[in-house]
Amino acid sequence: MQQIYTYGTYLKDKFGAKVYKVGINISGFTCPNIDGTVARGGCTFCENDSFSASTDEVKELKSFHLNLESKKNPYLDKQLKQLELQFDAISKRQAKEYGAEKFLVYFQSFTNTYAPFETLKALYDKALSFDNVIGLSIGTRSDSITEETLSYLSELNKEKEIWIEFGIQSVYDETLERINRGHDSQNVKEWILKSKDAGLNVCGHLIFGLPDETQEMMLETSKEAYEWGIDSVKYHPLYVVKKTALANEYMRGEFTPITEEQYLDVLVKSILMKPKNVSVQRITAGIDDDSLLAPQWCRNKNIQVKHINEALKEVGLKY
Numbered sequence: 001m002q003q004i005y006t007y008g009t010y011l012k013d014k015f016g017a018k019v020y021k022v023g024i025n026i027s028g029f030t031c032p033n034i035d036g037t038v039a040r041g042g043c044t045f046c047e048n049d050s051f052s053a054s055t056d057e058v059k060e061l062k063s064f065h066l067n068l069e070s071k072k073n074p075y076l077d078k079q080l081k082q083l084e085l086q087f088d089a090i091s092k093r094q095a096k097e098y099g100a101e102k103f104l105v106y107f108q109s110f111t112n113t114y115a116p117f118e119t120l121k122a123l124y125d126k127a128l129s130f131d132n133v134i135g136l137s138i139g140t141r142s143d144s145i146t147e148e149t150l151s152y153l154s155e156l157n158k159e160k161e162i163w164i165e166f167g168i169q170s171v172y173d174e175t176l177e178r179i180n181r182g183h184d185s186q187n188v189k190e191w192i193l194k195s196k197d198a199g200l201n202v203c204g205h206l207i208f209g210l211p212d213e214t215q216e217m218m219l220e221t222s223k224e225a226y227e228w229g230i231d232s233v234k235y236h237p238l239y240v241v242k243k244t245a246l247a248n249e250y251m252r253g254e255f256t257p258i259t260e261e262q263y264l265d266v267l268v269k270s271i272l273m274k275p276k277n278v279s280v281q282r283i284t285a286g287i288d289d290d291s292l293l294a295p296q297w298c299r300n301k302n303i304q305v306k307h308i309n310e311a312l313k314e315v316g317l318k319y
C-alpha cells in the first residue's frame with residue numbers, strides 16, 4: 001500500500017520536526033465578495049455571519065473592515081496584539097497536546113491579502129518574529145492580492161517558508177457565476193502562475209459537488225490546477241450550511257449535494273491524476289454541528305476518512 005504524500009510529510013522532511021499550522025483569525029479583515037467591492041452576499045455556500053468579527057478581545061473592531069483602498073488602519077496595534085494572543089494560546093496547546101515543535105502561522109479566516117500593504121507587512125513580520133515560526137500560510141482570493149504584496153512575500157520566502165492558498169474551486173466560469181464567486185477562472189490561473197514565478201509555494205483549494213458539475217468537469221478542474229503548478233491541494237465536498245444562499249437553493253430543490261459514493265469516486269480519480277510532488281493538505285471536509293443542513297455524510301470526519309481509505313485501498317493507496 002502506498003502512502004499518499006501529505007503536507008505533514010512534506011513539512012517533516014523539510015524541517016526535520018513536527019510542524020503545525022496555527023490558524024489565525026484577525027478582526028477587521030473581510031472579503032471583497034461580501035463588502036460589495038466585487039459582489040454582495042459572498043459565495044453561495046459561505047456563511048457570512050461567521051465573517052463578522054465577533055471576538056470579545058477587540059470589540060471596537062466589530063464594525064471596522066479593511067479593504068485594499070483603506071488609507072488608514074487605526075486598529076493595527078490591536079490586530080497585532082490579537083495575532084500574538086491567538087498564536088500564543090494555540091501554539092502552546094499544539095505543543096502540549098501533539099508535541100508540535102515548529103509552527104506555520106496560517107492567516108486562515110477572511111481574505112488575508114485584502115488590506116493596505118502596511119497592515120499586511122506589519123502582521124506578516126510580527127507573525128514571523130514569534131519563537132519557532134518557520135513561515136506563513138496566507139489564505140486569500142486571486143482578485144485580492146497586489147504585485148506589491150506578492151513581491152514582499154517573495155522576499156520573505158528567501159529566508160522563511162511562505163505559502164499562499166487560493167480558492168480555485170472550479171475552472172468553469174459558469175460554475176463560478178452560479179456560486180457568486182465574483183471572479184473568473186482566468187484570474188485564479190493568472191495569480192497562481194504569478195505566485196509560482198515569484199518562487200512562492202501555492203496551495204489550491206478544490207470543491208467537488210458544485211452545482212450542475214459533472215465528474216468530468218471536476219476532474220478537468222483537478223487536471224488544470226495540477227498543470228498550473230500548485231504545490232499542495234485541499235479537496236472539499238460541497239456541503240450546505242444553514243443560513244446561506246445555497247441552503248435556500250437546497251430547500252427549493254435547486255441543488256442536490258454530492259453523494260459520498262460520488263465524492264469517493266471523483267476524489268480517488270483526482271488523486272490518481274495528481275503529480276507525486278503535490279502534497280495533500282486536506283482530503284475532505286465537514287461540520288459536526290447544528291449548522292449542517294446536508295448532506296449528512298459530511299458530519300463525521302472520522303467516518304469519512306475511514307471510507308476514503310477503503311476506497312483508496314482498492315487502488316493501492318492510503319491516506
Ligand code: SF4
Binds near residue numbers: 031046047110167
Ligand atoms: S471568497 Fe471566501 S470569504 Fe469570500 S464569500 Fe467566498 S467563501 Fe466567503
